[in-house]
Amino acid sequence: MARRMSVVLIFAFNGATLGSWAPRTPALAEQIDAGPGRFGLALLAGSVGMLLAAAMSGRLVERFGSRAVIVASGLAVCGVLPLLGYAPSLAWFGIALFGLGMTSGALDVAMNMAGVVVERWEGKPIMPLFHAGFSFGALAGSGMAALAAAARWSPTWHFAAAAFAGGVLLMAVVRWLPGHARELKRVTGAATGRGRPARRPALWWLAAIALCSAIAESASSDWSALLLATEQGTGEGLAALAFAGFTLSMALARLAGSWAQARFGPARVLVSGAALAGFGLVAAAAVGIPSVSYAGFVLAGVGLAGCFPIALGLAGEAGKRADGSGGEREVAFVTAIAYTGFLAGPPMIGGIAHLTSLSMSFVAVGVIAAVIAPATVAATRGLAREQPRAADLVR
Missing domain, CATH: 1.20.1250.20 (MFS general substrate transporter like domains)
Known part of the structure; x- marks a missing residue:
């Protein structure tokens, strides 16, 4: 149960990250003085970062285990999020969003693999439960973003507070996360007999x-x-x-x-x-x-x-x-x-x-x-x- 809940909370953490910054896009656009066209192009940087990270993260999880990649990428998310809120220019915003996409994309692959591991241990399908954690995390993050906007918090302070809360959550559940490298038997990809x-x-x-x-x-x-x-x-x-x-x-x-x-x-x-x-x-x-x-x-x-x-x-x-x-x-x-x-x-x-x-x-x-x-x-x-x-x- 502890391992299952730890993975649910990591999914919620990733969802809350999205829910924290996405509703603050009007404030961010005003902060960097970008119109809809330029701001929309900058938003693509996050999607590109997520796509690249997802393509590369499988080998990292295979080598180091899902727990190590979750911790590394989760801490990186907490480090990049305040930089996104501080963004003084469109270029800074695009680079920070690309970094957030890369880190959250790696976290996405690792946490889903951790969910697969827990499914195997329990012998029953529970992946929808983990993704429910993501959905509720996004709802919670968007709710807190609305409160921060109503209280006139700047994106910098809001994202810094969200990153601190996320880091505390990550450190609280890390000991129960599945997929430690010592738990993985080193078997090469070629040994599966099923190809790439x-x-x-x-x-x-x-x-x-x-x-x-x-x-x-x-x-x-x-x-x-x-x-x-x-x-x-x-x-x-x-x-x-x-x-x-x-x-x-x-x-x-x-x-x-x-x-x-x-x-x-x-x-x-x-x-x-x-x-x-x-x-x-x-x-x-x-x-x-x-x-x-x-x-x-x-x-x-x-x-x-x-x-x-x-x-x-x-x-x-x-x-x-x-x-x-x-x-x-x-x-x-x-x-x-x-x-x-x-x-x-x-x-x-x-x-x-x-x-x-x-x-x-x-x-x-x-x-x-x-x-x-x-x-x-x-x-x-x-x-x-x-x-x-x-x-x-x-x-």
């Missing part, structure tokens, strides 16, 4: 599940309020409820995700979640009634809740070796592919909206979410050919 992740079709299908989920999740987070405000005529305050409903429903659904995965199997949870998310997003865009849109985003949050964590859990299982170790590179591979969704999703939605309308953009997002269902079928068949035990877990 990029050469395994099943992993590409798992990455497709995570990618579609990431695109749908980022679109719902970034564009839901704008859809209701511009296309359906709600006020700014009421429009924000769409994002709140999506985020809260996802967090609550992830609390029940472990039970659903154990009861019905990952494949059924993924397919039903894809159908629910696709229906909810299309309804939110096509009907054009605010009450239907709120309900649609709640359904999308419930449907997408298990997709990302289940895909990562299956990727870790697909890389499992005979001695119980392994999976680091597979988790990193799927994570890196998924991050391209967070990077490319918002501009893709904006481009479709520019050519047609924001409502049509969300219809396209609903179709992308529905693609998770056939990708799940393909991943199941691929795992059956590559590793029968992983295929049994999917069923």
Whole structure:
């Protein structure tokens, strides 16, 4: 239980980091005197940093263990966050955000691998529980950001306080974190007999599940309020409820995700979640009634809740070796592919909206979410050919 809770708290720590700085973007933009265009380009630096870190972190976790990478990257996050808040210029902001993306991206891979290790020890699917920790951490961080903004705290002081609290939490749970190097049996990647992740079709299908989920999740987070405000005529305050409903429903659904995965199997949870998310997003865009849109985003949050964590859990299982170790590179591979969704999703939605309308953009997002269902079928068949035990877990 201590190890499980330590991983939940690390997920919450990473979520709180995002929740702390993202709501303060208006203050940061004013601080560095950047307009929407220049500020939007600078925001890409964080996504690029996360993508690069995810691509490189698998080997670090494999060599040093998830615990060491969690501690190193977590402390680095605490060091970079105040620098982001202090940023006096656009260049400083972009460099600091790139550093935050790199450190939080490495933390993301390591904490997911720690979750895979705990799943193996307990012998039951609990990855959705860990990702629920991330969602609630993000909610807590955004709530504290709202209080800091109301109290007129500068981003510098706010981020410094958040970094101090995060460092204390990290040091409090480090002794229970799984994945110490001494616990890992040194087995080379070539000894697995399954080749590099990029050469395994099943992993590409798992990455497709995570990618579609990431695109749908980022679109719902970034564009839901704008859809209701511009296309359906709600006020700014009421429009924000769409994002709140999506985020809260996802967090609550992830609390029940472990039970659903154990009861019905990952494949059924993924397919039903894809159908629910696709229906909810299309309804939110096509009907054009605010009450239907709120309900649609709640359904999308419930449907997408298990997709990302289940895909990562299956990727870790697909890389499992005979001695119980392994999976680091597979988790990193799927994570890196998924991050391209967070990077490319918002501009893709904006481009479709520019050519047609924001409502049509969300219809396209609903179709992308529905693609998770056939990708799940393909991943199941691929795992059956590559590793029968992983295929049994999917069923």
